[in-house]
Structures are given as C-alpha cells and as structure tokens.
Amino acid sequence: MKANELDQIRSVIKTNKRADLIFALAGFLALMVGVMAFVTLFGEMLANGWERINPDFFSNFPSRRAANAGILSAWVGSLLVMLVTALSAIPLGIAAGVYLEEYAPKNWMTDLIEINVTNLAGVPSIVYGLLALGVFVYTFGFGQSILTAGLTLGLLILPVVIVSTREALRAIPIHIREGAYGVGATQWQVVSDHLVPYATPGIMTGVIIGMSRAIGETAPIITIGALTFIAFLPPSPITDTAPFLNFEWLFSGFTVMPIQMFNWTSRPEEAFQQNAAAAGLILVLMTLMMNAIAIWLRYRLRKSISW
Amino acid sequence: MSVVNKTLVAVAGFAVMSAAHANVLVKVDGSSTVYPVTEAVAEDFQKAQKGAVKVTVGISGTGGGFKKFCRGETDISNASRPILKKEMEECAKLGIKYYELPVAFDALTVVVNPKSKINQLTVEQLKKMWEPAAQGKVSNWNQVDASFPDAPLKLFGAGSDSGTFDYFTEAVTGKAKSSRGDYTASEDDNVLVQGVSRDVNALGYFGYAYYYENKAKLKAVAIVNSKGKAVLPSEQTVIDGSYNPMARPIFIYVNEKSLERPEVRQFVEFYMKNGPKLASEVKYVPLPAKAYQGNLEHLAKKKLGTVFGGDAEVGVTIEELMSREAKM
Numbered sequence: 001m002k003a004n005e006l007d008q009i010r011s012v013i014k015t016n017k018r019a020d021l022i023f024a025l026a027g028f029l030a031l032m033v034g035v036m037a038f039v040t041l042f043g044e045m046l047a048n049g050w051e052r053i054n055p056d057f058f059s060n061f062p063s064r065r066a067a068n069a070g071i072l073s074a075w076v077g078s079l080l081v082m083l084v085t086a087l088s089a090i091p092l093g094i095a096a097g098v099y100l101e102e103y104a105p106k107n108w109m110t111d112l113i114e115i116n117v118t119n120l121a122g123v124p125s126i127v128y129g130l131l132a133l134g135v136f137v138y139t140f141g142f143g144q145s146i147l148t149a150g151l152t153l154g155l156l157i158l159p160v161v162i163v164s165t166r167e168a169l170r171a172i173p174i175h176i177r178e179g180a181y182g183v184g185a186t187q188w189q190v191v192s193d194h195l196v197p198y199a200t201p202g203i204m205t206g207v208i209i210g211m212s213r214a215i216g217e218t219a220p221i222i223t224i225g226a227l228t229f230i231a232f233l234p235p236s237p238i239t240d241t242a243p244f245l246n247f248e249w250l251f252s253g254f255t256v257m258p259i260q261m262f263n264w265t266s267r268p269e270e271a272f273q274q275n276a277a278a279a280g281l282i283l284v285l286m287t288l289m290m291n292a293i294a295i296w297l298r299y300r301l302r303k304s305i306s307w
Numbered sequence: 308m309s310v311v312n313k314t315l316v317a318v319a320g321f322a323v324m325s326a327a328h329a330n331v332l333v334k335v336d337g338s339s340t341v342y343p344v345t346e347a348v349a350e351d352f353q354k355a356q357k358g359a360v361k362v363t364v365g366i367s368g369t370g371g372g373f374k375k376f377c378r379g380e381t382d383i384s385n386a387s388r389p390i391l392k393k394e395m396e397e398c399a400k401l402g403i404k405y406y407e408l409p410v411a412f413d414a415l416t417v418v419v420n421p422k423s424k425i426n427q428l429t430v431e432q433l434k435k436m437w438e439p440a441a442q443g444k445v446s447n448w449n450q451v452d453a454s455f456p457d458a459p460l461k462l463f464g465a466g467s468d469s470g471t472f473d474y475f476t477e478a479v480t481g482k483a484k485s486s487r488g489d490y491t492a493s494e495d496d497n498v499l500v501q502g503v504s505r506d507v508n509a510l511g512y513f514g515y516a517y518y519y520e521n522k523a524k525l526k527a528v529a530i531v532n533s534k535g536k537a538v539l540p541s542e543q544t545v546i547d548g549s550y551n552p553m554a555r556p557i558f559i560y561v562n563e564k565s566l567e568r569p570e571v572r573q574f575v576e577f578y579m580k581n582g583p584k585l586a587s588e589v590k591y592v593p594l595p596a597k598a599y600q601g602n603l604e605h606l607a608k609k610k611l612g613t614v615f616g617g618d619a620e621v622g623v624t625i626e627e628l629m630s631r632e633a634k635m
Contacts, residue, residue: 062350064347228342228365229345229349229350229364229365231350231361232361266495266496268496268497268521270520
C-alpha cells in the first residue's frame with residue numbers, strides 16, 4: 001500500500017472519529033439540560049424547604065399558621081388516589097392492550113381504535129377532569145370523592161399503559177408464540193402463561209411513566225372538586241368488626257399534594273413558600289419511591305424470564 | 308398479583324392512623340379571597356369540637372361556589388361579592404333559600420414601587436390608567452396627570468376570573484369586568500407583588516393581606532375618597548368607611564336547610580363569635596362587633612335572602628348593609 005493511500009485512510013478515520021466525539025458531546029449536553037434543570041429545581045426546593053421537613057410536617061393537618069401546617073391529609077389523599085388509579089388503570093390497560101395485540105382482527109375498525117388510543121395520550125388532562133365531572137360525579141353519583149379522582153387519573157394514564165403493553169408484547173420473539181402453539185397451547189394459555197409474564201417488565205415501564213404523571217396532576221383533580229382545607233383522614237379501610245374491610249374511604253372528600261402546594265404558593269406569607277417547597281420535595285420523593293418500587297419489581301421479573 | 312397485595316399492606320399500615328370517624332360534616336366551598344378567613348375558623352372550630360364535627364373548605368371561586376351551593380351540594384358558600392341575579396334564579400329553581408352574612412372587609416390596595424414618587428391617586432386618575440379606552444394609548448405616567456413623571460407606566464393587576472378584578476373594575480371604571488387588557492395579569496397575587504417590587508414605574512392592585520405581608524417591598528397609594536380626602540388603607544380607615552370605594556365586604560352564604568343541622572348552626576355561630584379575631588389574624592379587616600351580632604340576630608329572625616338584589620355595588624357601608632331589607 002502506498003504511503004499516501006494510508007494517509008488518506010487515516011484522515012478518513014480521523015474525520016469519522018471527530019464526528020463521533022462531536023455527537024457524544026452533543027448527546028451529553030442534551031442529557032445535561034434535563035438533568036441540570038431537575039437538579040436546580042430540586043436543589044432550590046431542598047434549600048427552601050429543608051428546614052420544614054420534620055415528623056410534624058407529615059402528621060399535621062393544614063393550618064393558617066405556616067409553622068403548624070402539615071401535609072397529612074395531602075399525602076394520605078395522594079396515596080389513596082394513586083391506589084385507585086393503579087387498581088383501575090393497570091388491569092384495564094393490560095387487558096385492552098392484550099386484546100388489541102393478540103385477539104383483535106386486523107381491520108379498519110382496529111386501526112381506528114389504535115389511532116384514537118395513541119391520540120388520547122396527548123389530550124390535555126383538564127379534558128379528562130371535565131369528562132369525569134359529568135360522568136363520575138353526576139351521572140354515576142360518585143361525588144367529589146377519592147374514587148372519582150382515582151378513576152379520572154386512571155383514565156388519564158390508560159392510553160400510556162395500553163400502548164406500552166402492546167409494545168412489550170410486540171418485543172416478544174415470535175418463536176415463543178409459535179413454540180407454545182406448536183405444543184398445543186390454546187390462545188389463552190399462550191397469553192396468560194407466556195406473553196403477559198414476559199411482557200410485564202415492559203408494561204411496568206409504562207405504568208411507571210403513567211403513575212408519575214398522575215401523581216403530579218392538579219387540573220383534573222380541581223375540576224372534579226378536590227378540597228383545599230380538609231383536616232381529617234378518610235375512614236379507615238380496615239375495621240375491627242366483621243367483615244374487617246370498609247370501602248367508605250372511596251367516597252370520602254380529599255385533597256392531594258399538588259393542590260396543597262398550589263394553595264401554599266399563592267399565600268401572602270413568606271413562610272408558606274417554605275411549606276410549598278417542602279411539600280414539593282416530598283412529592284418528588286414520593287414519585288421516586290413509587291418508581292423505585294416499580295423498577296425493583298421489573299428487575300426481579302426480568303431475572304425470572306428464561307427464554 | 309403481588310403488587311396489589313403489597314400496596315394493600317401499605318394502605319393498611321397508615322389506615323390504622325385514621326381514628327374512628329363521625330359522619331358529621333360541614334361543607335364549605337367558594338371564593339379564594341374568603342378562604343383564609345373560613346379556613347382559620349374551620350381549623351379552630353374543629354379543635355374546639357375535638358374532632359366531633361368535620362369541616363371541609365374548597366376553592367372554586369365565588370361563581371363556582373354558588374353553582375355548587377345552588378345545587379344543594381354545599382352547606383355554606385364563600386363569596387367575595389354578593390350573589391348575582393342569575394345565581395339567585397339558579398337557587399330558586401331548586402328551592403334553595405339562604406342567609407347572607409358579611410364576615411369581614413377586604414381592602415383592595417393600590418401599590419407602587421417604594422422608589423416611586425406617587426403617593427396618592429384619585430379614582431379618576433385610576434380610571435384613566437385602567438379603562439378599556441386606555442388600551443395601547445396611555446403608556447406613560449405623565450399621560451395620567453401632567454404633574455407625574457415622564458416614565459413608562461407598567462401595570463399589574465388581577466386576572467379576569469377573580470372577584471378582585473370584578474370589584475376593582477366596578478369601583479374604578481363603573482362597570483364590572485371593564486378594563487384594558489394590555490397589562491400583566493395574574494391570578495397569583497405573589498406574581499404581582501414581585502412585579503411591582505422590581506419595577507420603579509409599576510403600579511398594581513390586590514388584596515390588603517398581600518400588601519401587609521410585603522410592606523418592605525411595596526408602597527401603598529392613598530386613594531382620594533368621595534369626600535376628597537386621600538386615605539391609606541388600614542384597619543381603622545376601612546372600618547370608619549373613609550377608605551372608599553376600594554374596601555369591600557366579603558360574605559358567607561348559608562343554606563337555610565343546612566342551618567337546621569346542629570353542626571352547621573354551631574359552625575356559623577362559632578364563625579360570628581371568633582370572626583373578628585381570626586379575620587385580623589389573617590390580615591383582613593374585621594367588621595364592627597355590631598355587625599357580627601347583627602348577623603346572629605338575622606339568623607334568629609330568619610332574615611333570608613340578599614340585600615343587594617342581584618346587582619354588583621360599590622362602596623356600601625356596613626351599617627347600611629346591615630339595616631337593609633333582604634330579598635330572596
């Protein structure tokens with residue numbers, strides 16, 4: 001090989017490597033924009049709210065005195081609403097996703113439904129609030145309750161769960177299906193024994209994204225009539241007399257963390273801004289904790305998959 | 308379904324904390340302006356009752372509150388303005404009768420930057436700044452008055468959904484909701500406080516509590532009242548009626564049927580007894596003691612309805628308000 005040819009190749013390699021480096025840098029910068037924004041916001045909340053975080057803050061009800069005000073009704077409300085959201089959206093979303101992917105005939109009707117489900121994910125949340133006000137609050141008579149809020153947020157994240165279920169099912173190698181059918185499994189056996197278990201990690205990712213969105217939602221919750229001042233907890237779901245379970249809490253009035261925060265930020269007293277920052281901090285930690293649980297579950301489930 | 312089981316265990320964990328509950332509930336909703344007063348009363352009332360009665364307070368605005376109230380969904384409605392004709396008709400449709408009880412004053416405060424040379428303004432001058440005709444035209448302080456400095460006029464005010472906006476526009480331009488649109492509007496008064504405190508040429512308006520908490524950053528402007536005297540907002544000038552027309556009474560409306568329930572009656576009576584103390588604590592101006600007493604008498608005499616007849620009104624003194632005949 002002549003020396004100048006070698007030089008030519010070297011220069012090509014050099015150019016390509018430079019392009020590589022430039023892209024890596026650009027990618028890193030793009031990542032940092034998101035990370036730094038979060039770190040800055042989180043840092044500011046930490047700096048402003050840190051002092052307020054103590055056991056009393058979690059066990060006190062809201063109060064006109066900033067120093068006595070706490071988030072008890074808000075965090076309990078948020079958790080209960082999230083519980084209803086998870087219990088309604090996850091089974092419905094998975095069932096709908098599995099049907100669309102595995103059972104539904106491929107025709108224009110299915111296509112139409114598919115387009116609509118994807119579009120629903122982009123509908124502003126307030127629209128869900130208005131829908132819920134008409135349907136859940138007045139038509140079904142659920143009132144301004146935890147049940148209404150949970151179902152509303154459930155509807156809100158349903159498209160995300162459906163879409164992620166379908167993506168996860170599609171990612172399963174076709175051999176799994178063929179193998180199972182080959183040994184004589186029915187469609188239900190294929191779905192319940194193979195497809196859904198294998199798709200669970202992917203579905204969990206969708207659930208995480210959906211639930212993280214739901215816990216921070218304010219607009220639809222305000223629309224359906226969440227309260228701002230509530231200094232008591234919903235009735236306990238566990239009772240000491242038979243049947244030991246009590247579902248009255250579903251129909252209780254409530255408030256959630258974002259509403260409590262919003263109320264505090266609009267107060268004239270400076271001290272309430274601290275409370276708002278502290279509540280924001282807790283809300284972020286709640287979201288992180290929820291995600292951590294889901295990620296841990298996903299990890300365990302992934303380990304148990306053996307193809 | 309181990310996910311479900313785990314969450315159920317988690318719920319059971321904190322559920323134990325919620326004590327046995329009573330179903331005695333007083334539901335309040337409505338204006339965000341009245342909210343701080345009612346919240347304070349609700350907080351103390353629940354403490355006094357040792358949890359035997361539960362009170363919830365929501366914020367859906369004066370109008371939103373009346374919608375729920377006239378459907379019979381709430382026992383008490385917070386209102387930063389009197390009930391309007393349309394809302395009276397709504398209530399009448401379902402046969403909802405109500406008591407109208409003024410509970411405190413809110414003094415709209417016109418503020419400027421502490422470095423500003425402006426100390427007092429007439430309603431006429433405010434009108435020049437805020438009327439719809441000023442839009443795009445009045446943009447310099449010296450256009451409002453030749454003696455004012457040659458400096459850009461930066462306006463900050465309430466968003467059009469708030470009762471504060473309704474009242475201010477009514478008081479200044481003579482017609483509710485009639486205002487220029489090219490100003491910095493926000494429903495969050497803290498945004499307005501920040502805006503005015505950072506700009507020497509700014510002027511803004513909001514409730515007295517926001518001025519009081521931010522006294523160091525703002526300067527209140529004295530308003531020339533109907534007698535030609537420039538008056539600064541304060542507890543005293545509001546009560547004696549000299550701070551006009553920017554002081555307005557705020558109300559609670561109580562459903563007549565609900566009042567028959569002992570817990571609602573106790574709550575309202577507690578409100579009238581502790582209202583003065585709690586209103587000043589949250590930086591509102593309490594009514595004269597006679598007025599709270601008068602409210603209780605109106606309840607006893609079953610004086611139902613509103614004394615405003617469904618119209619917005621500006622600058623009514625509390626004495627006049629208490630002595631007027633109420634109509635359904």
